[in-house]
Structure formats: C-alpha cells, structure tokens
Amino acid sequence: MDDVVLRGPSRSDAEETPPQLVSVGRAELLLPARARRPETLVRFVLGLLLTVLTLLVADAAHDTMGGLELDATRGAGQAPRLLLALAGSFASTAVLLVPAAFAVSQLLRHGRRRVQDGLIAATIAFGLSMALNLWYPELLPQAIVSVLTPPEAASPFDGPLLALSVPAIAFMTAAGVARRPQWRIGLAVVVALDVLTALVSGYADALSVLLSLLLGWTTAHGTAYAVGSPNVRPNVELLFRALRQVGFAPTAAFRRPDQPPQEPQRYLVRQADDGPVPRQALDVMVLDRGQSAVGFLHRLGQRLRLRSAPERRSLLSPSDALRQEALLAYAAEAAGVRTRRLLATADLGPDASLAVYEPLPGRTLDQLDDAELTDPLLLRIWQQVHLLHTRRIAHRALTADSVWVDEDGDEDGDAGLVNLQDGDIAAGDLVLRTDLAQLLTTLSLRVGPERAVAAALDVLGPDRLGTAVPVLQPLALPRSTRARVKAQEKEQAKDQQQDSAPEQDTSQGAPLLARIRDEITRAIPEAPVEAVRLERLRPRTLIAVLGLAIAGYLLVLQLSSRNTNPFDALTQARPGWIAVAAVLSAGGFVAATMSFVGFVPERLNLWRSLLAQVAGGFVNIVAPSGLGGMALGTRFLHKQGLPTRQAVASVGVTQAVGLVLHILLIFIFGFLASGQYRTPFTDSTDLVVALLAAGALALLVAAVPPLRRWVVSRLRPMISGILPRMLDLLQQPGKVAVGVLGQLLVSLFSAACLYACALAFGQHPGFAEVTIANLIGGTLGQAVPTPGGVGGVEAVLAYALQTTTGMPYDVALLQVLLYRMLTLWLPALPGWVAYLWLQHIDAV
Structure with a gap:
C-alpha cells in the first residue's frame, strides 16, 4: 500500500488530528466480519479432485467393487433383521441429534454466524444428495451406476448416498467442529455407526460411503469459502491493550479514510506524554487472514506459471505471516537499507497479529513531482537496492509505492525501501535480476530510460546491469507496473496520431521495455540480449x-x-x-x-x-x-x-x-x-x-x-x-x-x-x-x-x-x-x- 506520511507529534499538536487521517474510536472493530481463507478453497478443490478420482477408480475397478458389494449383500442376509432395524433407527436418530446439540452449544458460545453457515452448507449438501440419489443413473457412466445402485433402495433416502450423514458432516464442518475435538469425536462415532448399519443392511457399499463423506466435507468447505469464515473481531481497545503489554502507552489511534480494504490495515497510534521528551507516535500494521487471501488465485496461478513468482504468505496464519514480516525487516535493516524500523510484534487473537514500526517522515516515489526526481536521488535509490542485493535479499515488488524518500535529509532527499513483505532471503540470481528489471521500468516511467539506466550503471556497474536485459519482459513486472506501462504507451500512441509530423523521433513511440533494452545495450554492447524464459508453463x-x-x-x-x-x-x-x-x-x-x-x-x-x-x-x-x-x-x-x-x-x-x-x-x-x-x-x-x-x-x-x-x-x-x-x-x-x-x-x-x-x-x-x-x-x-x-x-x-x-x-x-x-x-x-x-x- 502507499505509505502514509507519519510524523511523531509534538506537545503543541498533542490533541490535534494529523492531516489526512481520521480518528478511530476505541470500540471500532479492526477486522471485517468475514474473510475468505485460502486454506478453505484448497480443501474445497481437494475434495472435488478426490471425488473425481474416486469415480475414476470405481469405473476402472467396477468388477472388484461389484464383488465387494456382493459379499456385503450376502453378509447382510445372515444378520437378524430386527437388530438391523434397531441399529438403523438409532444411527439415524443420533446423526440428527448430534448436530442439533452442537448447534445449541455454538449458540450458547455466541457462534450464531457459524450456525448460519452450517445450516446453509447442510441445506446444499442435503439437496445435492437427494438430487444425486434420484438422477445418478443419468449423470454417471453405466459401469459406476451398476456399482452404486443399492439392492435395497426404495426411495431417495435409500439411494447410494447417505442422505442423513451428508448434511450432518456438512453442518458440523462448516459450523467449526474442527476447533472442538470432543464434538469431532462424537460426529465420527455417529457417522461410523450410520455407515456400518448401511453397509450391513445392504443399503450402501464402500464407494457410496466414500462419496457421501467427500460430498459433505467438500460442500462444507465450498460454502465456507463462498460466504466467508467468521472472524474473531478485535477492537481498538484490544489493540491498545496489546501495545501496553509490549511497553507502549497508546492514547489515540488514527487511520486513512481511503485505506484499501484488501491491504493490511495501518494505524497511527499516539502515545501518552508522561516525560520530559514526547514519545514518538507508532505506525501499527494489523495482519489478518483476510488480507492473506486477497489475490490468492492469481498468486497461485503465477506460482505455477512463472519461475520467478513470489512465494507469498497466502496459506500462513497471521502469526506465521508476522514472523516472516519481522525476519525480512530485521534482515533489511542489518544490510544497511533504510526502511521502516520494526519495534515490536504482538498477537490480536486467533485471526490477527500486529507489527509496530517507527513512522516514516517522507513520501513515496509516486507522490513526488517530476522536478524532485534529481540524479543524486536516483543514485541513492539504486544504492539501496544494491545494499539489499549484496546480502542476497530480493524485494520482488519494486513499484513506485515501494521507494520512499526522506525529506528531512539534504535537498535531494534520502531514499529507502518499504513494502518488503513479499521479499526473499537467500534469493536466487533470477529473482535478483527481476528486481533490477522492475526498478528500471519503475524509474523509466518517471524520468525516462536514459536517466534510469545511467544511474543504474553508475551504481551497479556494466556487468551487473547487463544481466537485467534478458529479464526485461512484461511477465517480470508487477501488475501495477504493467498497467502503468500500458497506459503510458497508449497515451504516447494517441499523441502520435494527433501530431504525426515527419520530423518526429519515431524511437519515442517504441515500447518502453524495448527502449530500456536499447539504452542498456548502447551503453554495454556486450550485454546478453536473448530473453530468459520466465514461464514454466505457457497459458x-x-x-x-x-x-x-x-x-x-x-x-x-x-x-x-x-x-x-x-x-x-x-x-x-x-x-x-x-x-x-x-x-x-x-x-x-x-x-x-x-x-x-x-x-x-x-x-x-x-x-x-x-x-x-x-x-x-x-x-x-x-x-x-x-x-x-x-x-x-x-x-x-x-x-x-x-x-x-x-x-x-x-x-x-x-x-x-x-x-x-x-x-x-x-x-x-x-x-x-x-x-x-x-x-x-x-x-x-x-x-x-x-x-x-x-x-x-x-x-x-x-x-x-x-x-x-x-x-x-x-x-x-x-x-x-x-x-x-x-x-x-x-x-x-x-x-x-x-x-x-x-x-x-x-x-x-x-x-x-x-x-x-x-x-x-x-x-x-x-x-x-x-x-x-x-x-x-x-x-x-x-x-x-x-x-x-x-x-x-x-x-x-x-x-x-x-x-x-x-x-x-x-x-x-x-x-x-x-x-x-x-x-x-x-x-x-x-x-x-x-x-x-x-x-x-x-x-x-
């Protein structure tokens, strides 16, 4: 996200709201009510794949499955009918009573949203099981139909799927049974009893039992991802309590009114003035599961497609993501890079964590005017990246809002790097070269390829800069940078159509990446020009x-x-x-x-x-x-x-x-x-x-x-x-x-x-x-x-x-x-x- 200009307040403005920020009340909630979690989507997709795999195996081994079903039917014929009827009635009753009791328990624990999710999942699962019990002969290949058809079926409740266990599993899974081990054991017992009676009675076989379990489990996770999982929502008062536990004295909190919801929430927290020297304000970032899920499918696709795609924290818990954030911050600071200084970390319950930084007095690159981008400032920006790469640390997202300029330095400003959360430690050479391509493009968008390449050449030298030419490709750039490149090229094409003078320099109409490559090869004729293949798989x-x-x-x-x-x-x-x-x-x-x-x-x-x-x-x-x-x-x-x-x-x-x-x-x-x-x-x-x-x-x-x-x-x-x-x-x-x-x-x-x-x-x-x-x-x-x-x-x-x-x-x-x-x-x-x-x- 764009870094906010955060300055520590003096005594004179201790009671004033900082400009461009709004005050946050202590009862304000920090997290949204629901969040789509990547792990839920992964489980849903896994359930679908396992279902398809089960059907394929059943189709390939239908003779073996048919033999198992025949053996089960013969065994069922030898069991006492009265005993089977009593066991079946007890199992059906237990499968209904256990989810009902779990729902009451959740309501007493203020888990209304989870019960609602469970009811939605159970309704969908029940409808799917009824539809499949009625229409599976028309939907599935004949070989599987012959295996699934129970000999004792007389109604949709007697079809191949266990019409009571499927919604029970969906309800309790979606309602949060994973966090309640006692209830999880109870569910397993009643479902196992229902499965056993169905197998012995001849109303189901091993294939239908496995499909019933998969259908309930998959439907639960699909519903949970569609509606979002309920969050444990801390408020600002809990945030202040966590800050006091790590040695700070918070009194008021402020935030940007236009903060993007998909970005980690950031707050400027003012501290109490209880000494001769005013305490510095705090830049507090809240990490939760919702932000880690944003763009998960896009990142997964990039990870599968690209060799240099970042391994973001999509499947990490907030505490694990916090540890990764802290590790990168400390590594960058140890390398001598000017960045936000991490002061402390803390947990905010099971669904959120916080990181406390010193505020940054300055602006990011996209907030500077063109006249402020002087050649000494460009050199300082490249020096910061060179320090990072000297320790084999990759930034991976060198966009305009990741370069910070401290206006309290000399007249040209001191540069620094922020937004390191996607970075890598002990990065490979391809990833480091991708960083160079990203920064070359970012600076060229503002000052042109000539000045961007000249500054990079002065700091990196010809050998290192030449390695960036093969990775100057659109795939190596972040999405925001690619969008800016396309917008600039479209604007240039429009200007050329309006002013098509013969003496106009046609080189200015070439694509930006091509102009950067030409500028580097002009300065370094021996630089390699053959493009590196960044894709593992082409679309x-x-x-x-x-x-x-x-x-x-x-x-x-x-x-x-x-x-x-x-x-x-x-x-x-x-x-x-x-x-x-x-x-x-x-x-x-x-x-x-x-x-x-x-x-x-x-x-x-x-x-x-x-x-x-x-x-x-x-x-x-x-x-x-x-x-x-x-x-x-x-x-x-x-x-x-x-x-x-x-x-x-x-x-x-x-x-x-x-x-x-x-x-x-x-x-x-x-x-x-x-x-x-x-x-x-x-x-x-x-x-x-x-x-x-x-x-x-x-x-x-x-x-x-x-x-x-x-x-x-x-x-x-x-x-x-x-x-x-x-x-x-x-x-x-x-x-x-x-x-x-x-x-x-x-x-x-x-x-x-x-x-x-x-x-x-x-x-x-x-x-x-x-x-x-x-x-x-x-x-x-x-x-x-x-x-x-x-x-x-x-x-x-x-x-x-x-x-x-x-x-x-x-x-x-x-x-x-x-x-x-x-x-x-x-x-x-x-x-x-x-x-x-x-x-x-x-x-x-």
Missing part, C-alpha cells in the same frame, strides 16, 4: 492440454451412456454411407475455409487458414456455442498482421453474412418441406412456440435497461466495424462470391452429412426435410451453454428430425449420434494437432 499449452482433457471426458461420458453411445450406432450403420458422410464432414472444413478467406479483404495463406478451421473444430468442443472458434479466428487474423479491430470486424462480417444466408436457407427449404411432405414443418406448434419465446426474450432484453446495455456492450465491438469492412469487401466482388459460396456450402455440407447418416440406417427421408431439421435443430441445440453443445444438439436435432420426417425418435437419435461422431468427435484429434502446430509456428 496456451495449458489450454491445449485442458481442452483435450475436457473433450476426452465428454467423449467418455457419451461412450459410457446406454442411450448416447455413438460407437454403438456405428455397428448398425452401412459402411458405404458412413464413408460418404465422413467425406461430406471433411468438405465442411474446406467450405468454412472458403467463407473465412472470402470475407477478409487481405490475402491469407490458404493452408494455414484451413488448419485454423480444423483447429476451430477442436476449440469448439471445449467452448460453448462456437465462441471458441470465433476467438481462434480473430487471433489467427491478428497474427497474420491484421489490427485487432479489423480482425474482429472480419469475423463479425462472416457471422453476419452467415446468419443472413442461414435464415434464407431456412425459408427456402422450409417452403420445400411444407409443400412436399406429410409432416409440414410450417404447421408445427413447437416452431410457433419457439418463435414466440424468442420474441418474448427479445422484448424482455429491450425492456430491461441492464440487460439491454449488456447485450449492446457485447455486440458493439463486433458490429461497429462490420459496415466499413463490408465496404472494403464490395471492392473485391470475387472474394465476396467465394465467401458467400463457402458459407452456403457450410450449411449444405452439414445437411448432406446428416442426410447420408440417415441413409446409412436404411431411412430415406427427403433432403429438404433433413436440411430444415439440421438448420433449425442444430442452431437451437447450439444455444445450450455446454462445450460443443453436447447434449443439447443431440436432443434438439433428433426431435427436429422426428418433427420434419415423422420417423421415430430413437431412430432419429441414432442418425444424430453418427452425425455428431463424424462432425464433432472424430475431427477433435486432427483439430488438436492443427491447434498445436499453429501455436508452434506462432500463427495463433
């Missing part, structure tokens, strides 16, 4: 692997379902027509390439454009409603040299023309179908209902301002550039003809593929019927927000075929499954290979 590699995993999982789900297995459909189809359908499916990618190239006025590489369309087939599997393919097309055009605005406009033109042609084909084939066949599509009540629903939705969006603004904000970037792009295209009628022909062929190839699938199963519907079903059914199915439209396309398209052709639904579904296998699943692997190849050649 696009993660996207490719994750996309293939999602596509594989969706395929496994379809293959393991009795009603939607496309490979079962293959065994009943005629190979000749399957080959024809496969060729037509491949032809659709060629047609898509014609459309894509035809609506871009610039010349494109045809082979790479074809690969982009094939890769789009893979991307659409892992993104809903074809949005992935549109994003990939935009990215491809941008890599081919088109500005982003023109790339978006070109994709928008393709989509707009495609929509018009799609509607035109619907009218043409709708007329043909209604005039020839016994099941007129134009008389369908479902079509009327669908059109009315679409109209009602459009009216709703138009009538509700927030919805209208949301839709307009999403459509404006694409629509705004369509008209100028269309005018450019009209100057090349040949390309327009290719684009229109390609767009028509995309729809016709798709319809012809579905028609060939129908012929493969011995059906002979009219082509117009199949085409209208494909045009409308496929479009409506893609509206389902699932990857690749899985589930929605199959259901809607089969229903559309049944409506237009009159064939039975199960027969239509077989044709649709074969069609989907040829157009969605089989192109996934070549699409993935094409996507990786385009990445390799830097084309996407």
Whole structure:
C-alpha cells in the first residue's frame, strides 16, 4: 500500500488530528466480519479432485467393487433383521441429534454466524444428495451406476448416498467442529455407526460411503469459502491493550479514510506524554487472514506459471505471516537499507497479529513531482537496492509505492525501501535480476530510460546491469507496473496520431521495455540480449492440454451412456454411407475455409487458414456455442498482421453474412418441406412456440435497461466495424462470391452429412426435410451453454428430425449420434494437432 506520511507529534499538536487521517474510536472493530481463507478453497478443490478420482477408480475397478458389494449383500442376509432395524433407527436418530446439540452449544458460545453457515452448507449438501440419489443413473457412466445402485433402495433416502450423514458432516464442518475435538469425536462415532448399519443392511457399499463423506466435507468447505469464515473481531481497545503489554502507552489511534480494504490495515497510534521528551507516535500494521487471501488465485496461478513468482504468505496464519514480516525487516535493516524500523510484534487473537514500526517522515516515489526526481536521488535509490542485493535479499515488488524518500535529509532527499513483505532471503540470481528489471521500468516511467539506466550503471556497474536485459519482459513486472506501462504507451500512441509530423523521433513511440533494452545495450554492447524464459508453463499449452482433457471426458461420458453411445450406432450403420458422410464432414472444413478467406479483404495463406478451421473444430468442443472458434479466428487474423479491430470486424462480417444466408436457407427449404411432405414443418406448434419465446426474450432484453446495455456492450465491438469492412469487401466482388459460396456450402455440407447418416440406417427421408431439421435443430441445440453443445444438439436435432420426417425418435437419435461422431468427435484429434502446430509456428 502507499505509505502514509507519519510524523511523531509534538506537545503543541498533542490533541490535534494529523492531516489526512481520521480518528478511530476505541470500540471500532479492526477486522471485517468475514474473510475468505485460502486454506478453505484448497480443501474445497481437494475434495472435488478426490471425488473425481474416486469415480475414476470405481469405473476402472467396477468388477472388484461389484464383488465387494456382493459379499456385503450376502453378509447382510445372515444378520437378524430386527437388530438391523434397531441399529438403523438409532444411527439415524443420533446423526440428527448430534448436530442439533452442537448447534445449541455454538449458540450458547455466541457462534450464531457459524450456525448460519452450517445450516446453509447442510441445506446444499442435503439437496445435492437427494438430487444425486434420484438422477445418478443419468449423470454417471453405466459401469459406476451398476456399482452404486443399492439392492435395497426404495426411495431417495435409500439411494447410494447417505442422505442423513451428508448434511450432518456438512453442518458440523462448516459450523467449526474442527476447533472442538470432543464434538469431532462424537460426529465420527455417529457417522461410523450410520455407515456400518448401511453397509450391513445392504443399503450402501464402500464407494457410496466414500462419496457421501467427500460430498459433505467438500460442500462444507465450498460454502465456507463462498460466504466467508467468521472472524474473531478485535477492537481498538484490544489493540491498545496489546501495545501496553509490549511497553507502549497508546492514547489515540488514527487511520486513512481511503485505506484499501484488501491491504493490511495501518494505524497511527499516539502515545501518552508522561516525560520530559514526547514519545514518538507508532505506525501499527494489523495482519489478518483476510488480507492473506486477497489475490490468492492469481498468486497461485503465477506460482505455477512463472519461475520467478513470489512465494507469498497466502496459506500462513497471521502469526506465521508476522514472523516472516519481522525476519525480512530485521534482515533489511542489518544490510544497511533504510526502511521502516520494526519495534515490536504482538498477537490480536486467533485471526490477527500486529507489527509496530517507527513512522516514516517522507513520501513515496509516486507522490513526488517530476522536478524532485534529481540524479543524486536516483543514485541513492539504486544504492539501496544494491545494499539489499549484496546480502542476497530480493524485494520482488519494486513499484513506485515501494521507494520512499526522506525529506528531512539534504535537498535531494534520502531514499529507502518499504513494502518488503513479499521479499526473499537467500534469493536466487533470477529473482535478483527481476528486481533490477522492475526498478528500471519503475524509474523509466518517471524520468525516462536514459536517466534510469545511467544511474543504474553508475551504481551497479556494466556487468551487473547487463544481466537485467534478458529479464526485461512484461511477465517480470508487477501488475501495477504493467498497467502503468500500458497506459503510458497508449497515451504516447494517441499523441502520435494527433501530431504525426515527419520530423518526429519515431524511437519515442517504441515500447518502453524495448527502449530500456536499447539504452542498456548502447551503453554495454556486450550485454546478453536473448530473453530468459520466465514461464514454466505457457497459458496456451495449458489450454491445449485442458481442452483435450475436457473433450476426452465428454467423449467418455457419451461412450459410457446406454442411450448416447455413438460407437454403438456405428455397428448398425452401412459402411458405404458412413464413408460418404465422413467425406461430406471433411468438405465442411474446406467450405468454412472458403467463407473465412472470402470475407477478409487481405490475402491469407490458404493452408494455414484451413488448419485454423480444423483447429476451430477442436476449440469448439471445449467452448460453448462456437465462441471458441470465433476467438481462434480473430487471433489467427491478428497474427497474420491484421489490427485487432479489423480482425474482429472480419469475423463479425462472416457471422453476419452467415446468419443472413442461414435464415434464407431456412425459408427456402422450409417452403420445400411444407409443400412436399406429410409432416409440414410450417404447421408445427413447437416452431410457433419457439418463435414466440424468442420474441418474448427479445422484448424482455429491450425492456430491461441492464440487460439491454449488456447485450449492446457485447455486440458493439463486433458490429461497429462490420459496415466499413463490408465496404472494403464490395471492392473485391470475387472474394465476396467465394465467401458467400463457402458459407452456403457450410450449411449444405452439414445437411448432406446428416442426410447420408440417415441413409446409412436404411431411412430415406427427403433432403429438404433433413436440411430444415439440421438448420433449425442444430442452431437451437447450439444455444445450450455446454462445450460443443453436447447434449443439447443431440436432443434438439433428433426431435427436429422426428418433427420434419415423422420417423421415430430413437431412430432419429441414432442418425444424430453418427452425425455428431463424424462432425464433432472424430475431427477433435486432427483439430488438436492443427491447434498445436499453429501455436508452434506462432500463427495463433
């Protein structure tokens, strides 16, 4: 955070409020009522992973699980029924009574918020267990369903999940049973009794028991993270008490009114004047779990992605974070660095700690005017970093608010460093070089690369400064610095557009990091220039692997379902027509390439454009409603040299023309179908209902301002550039003809593929019927927000075929499954290979 100008008060201003600060009453609470804790999120994610792993193991070893279930059923048959009934009744009663008693205990201990959290978690867990007990045959692969189905099930309470133990575990976990060992033992006893009676009675098996425990535990932690865990909230009076225990005499506290809530809370604490010399005021920082959780997901992602990412204290308790803060402060002071002097530390209960510093009389770099940034001051800043690095201490966040200038020194000011909480002791060379890159960028934003590099060269020398060139990359900079660099470059580009004089120095328009690199290499010609790889994993590699995993999982789900297995459909189809359908499916990618190239006025590489369309087939599997393919097309055009605005406009033109042609084909084939066949599509009540629903939705969006603004904000970037792009295209009628022909062929190839699938199963519907079903059914199915439209396309398209052709639904579904296998699943692997190849050649 920005360091406040804190000065010790004199006797004359002992009763005055310091400027820019507000007084804090002794009853004011220091912490928010709730905080999202990273460890809770980690447990929630761990529970999800364990659940998925359990299902995968059960699927792989379903024969073994089935044998265990058979043995348990045989043992249950030998047990006395009366004894089992009594044990089951007692267990069910105990599972309900123990959480109720725990709730009363928490209420008596003023734990109302924890009881509320427990009730929310229990309600969610109970609803999930009931839903899974009812619908697990439709949601899970058949191999797991056969293992989970209890032989004695008669109601949702008798399903595979223990419908009473699941909410009991969720309630007590969310209500804080981890801090009450006696109640934890009681919960374990009653749950174990319920599990034992369910196993012996044959109402559950080992798999369902494990899933029940995981569901309750995971739901509890998911709820706790969503609503936030209750904090033990100390007030200012407790803060004063802790300060007195470590030898201070606090009398009043002040804070900034605009203090960011995500930063550690800081207070200026005035002390009593009980001696001849006034006591110095105190700079008190309160560390709590809430601040450690801020940005946890971003830091975790950076830690996984970057080799030089800081290991922040996200999973540390406040006392552990305080020890890390104190260690860095003492190490920096021992290195001779001017920084805040740590005076004392103390605990403020289980959820907070405090650190007491001497106030800093000065301002940070971002609070200084440009005229105050003199060359001697720049030298002193670099000297402070050099002292830090001499002891192998890395700062890791050398931003403008981390450099402090003491105005009580000479006329140029004395420099110092603050905000060391993210630093490292015994840091590696890459981290130290990253510090240099950060400070070079921070100073260049204020004084320009020439002065920043000159000061660094005077202090560090050519050998050390030259090592910073390979790490001068955006990834090495903190987020705030990257934002300032982008803002400055955008402002410079805007100024250049307004003043495009020929004699203007074009080097000033180069990116800031490039200008810093050029300045260093000009002063140090032998400096290494090859960039160091800072990433462990690139985002696009993660996207490719994750996309293939999602596509594989969706395929496994379809293959393991009795009603939607496309490979079962293959065994009943005629190979000749399957080959024809496969060729037509491949032809659709060629047609898509014609459309894509035809609506871009610039010349494109045809082979790479074809690969982009094939890769789009893979991307659409892992993104809903074809949005992935549109994003990939935009990215491809941008890599081919088109500005982003023109790339978006070109994709928008393709989509707009495609929509018009799609509607035109619907009218043409709708007329043909209604005039020839016994099941007129134009008389369908479902079509009327669908059109009315679409109209009602459009009216709703138009009538509700927030919805209208949301839709307009999403459509404006694409629509705004369509008209100028269309005018450019009209100057090349040949390309327009290719684009229109390609767009028509995309729809016709798709319809012809579905028609060939129908012929493969011995059906002979009219082509117009199949085409209208494909045009409308496929479009409506893609509206389902699932990857690749899985589930929605199959259901809607089969229903559309049944409506237009009159064939039975199960027969239509077989044709649709074969069609989907040829157009969605089989192109996934070549699409993935094409996507990786385009990445390799830097084309996407």
